Amino acid sequence: MKLLEGKTALITGASRGIGRAIAEKFASEGANLILTDLFYDDNAKALVDQLSATGVKVKMYASDASKFDQAQNVVDEAAKEFGQIHILVNNAGITRDTLLMRMTEDQWDLVINVNLKSVFNLTKAVQSLMLKQRYGSIINMSSVVGVSGNAGQANYSASKAGIVGFTKSVARELGSRNIRCNAIAPGFILTEMTDKLPEDVRKEWAEKIPLKRGGTPDEVAKVALFLASDLSSYVSGQVIQVCGAMLT
Numbered sequence: 001m002k003l004l005e006g007k008t009a010l011i012t013g014a015s016r017g018i019g020r021a022i023a024e025k026f027a028s029e030g031a032n033l034i035l036t037d038l039f040y041d042d043n044a045k046a047l048v049d050q051l052s053a054t055g056v057k058v059k060m061y062a063s064d065a066s067k068f069d070q071a072q073n074v075v076d077e078a079a080k081e082f083g084q085i086h087i088l089v090n091n092a093g094i095t096r097d098t099l100l101m102r103m104t105e106d107q108w109d110l111v112i113n114v115n116l117k118s119v120f121n122l123t124k125a126v127q128s129l130m131l132k133q134r135y136g137s138i139i140n141m142s143s144v145v146g147v148s149g150n151a152g153q154a155n156y157s158a159s160k161a162g163i164v165g166f167t168k169s170v171a172r173e174l175g176s177r178n179i180r181c182n183a184i185a186p187g188f189i190l191t192e193m194t195d196k197l198p199e200d201v202r203k204e205w206a207e208k209i210p211l212k213r214g215g216t217p218d219e220v221a222k223v224a225l226f227l228a229s230d231l232s233s234y235v236s237g238q239v240i241q242v243c244g245a246m247l248t
């Protein structure tokens with residue numbers, strides 16, 4: 001029996017990077033998938049075909065996770081199509097890095113809305129389904145910089161720290177209904193998000209990491225699988241760092 005057989009998972013920001021790796025991992029363990037991203041483009045279509053070929057049911061929606069109404073609409077439509085949603089992975093996230101001195105109000109608002117408000121939007125939208133089911137695992141993608149802070153990322157670090165507070169509160173609030181809520185705090189993971197950084201900055205980061213390399217999206221997906229499945233049935237309200245001991 002596969003770890004997620006009979007389960008349905010909703011993953012935001014799923015067309016590339018860590019979200020895509022989580023979708024692939026969950027499909028390989030038998031989960032049906034509701035995927036979202038900003039656009040349903042050729043790349044997203046190819047992903048849906050690739051995952052459907054493994055025998056699970058997959059549907060992808062173009063939806064902006066930072067918009068309250070769009071989050072509610074996706075969950076309403078998906079609930080009609082799939083019936084239940086057992087797992088929510090709030091993965092969508094962006095950076096707009098710059099020193100506070102230069103940070104504009106728009107850069108602040110955008111990062112807080114996409115990274116933090118989206119977590120509120122989707123969690124609120126799935127809450128009543130999970131309450132009825134008396135079952136749920138919610139996984140929020142934070143970051144080590146939400147714990148440590150980082151120069152040039154005041155907006156991003158604040159959004160990721162906010163996710164930690166939200167995660168712990170939801171774990172306390174919904175635990176009695178068998179709904180678990182945890183966060184993953186990745187360190188330096190090799191995706192398009194970190195590809196944007198200059199080569200020397202990427203090398204410098206890797207040097208500082210005790211495991212001497214950036215992580216892969218699949219290494220984050222394996223932790224997401226643990227948190228999504230009943231392997232973690234007594235784990236809730238936790239922040240699991242996936243960072244090669246970058247932050248201890």
Ligand code: NAD
Pocket residue numbers: 012013014015016017018019036037038063064065066091092093094114141142143144185186187188189190191192193194
């Ligand atoms: P990525 O940029 O490769 O992928 C992010 C995905 O989210 C993209 O497909 C993008 O289109 C989508 N997205 C962006 N805004 C969205 C919105 N408003 N609604 C729906 N989808 C949206 O990033 P990644 O590296 O895979 O990061 C995934 C998550 O992991 C993010 O929350 C990020 O902050 C977090 N994280 C990444 C790293 C890293 O080193 N890569 C480290 C710590 C945390």
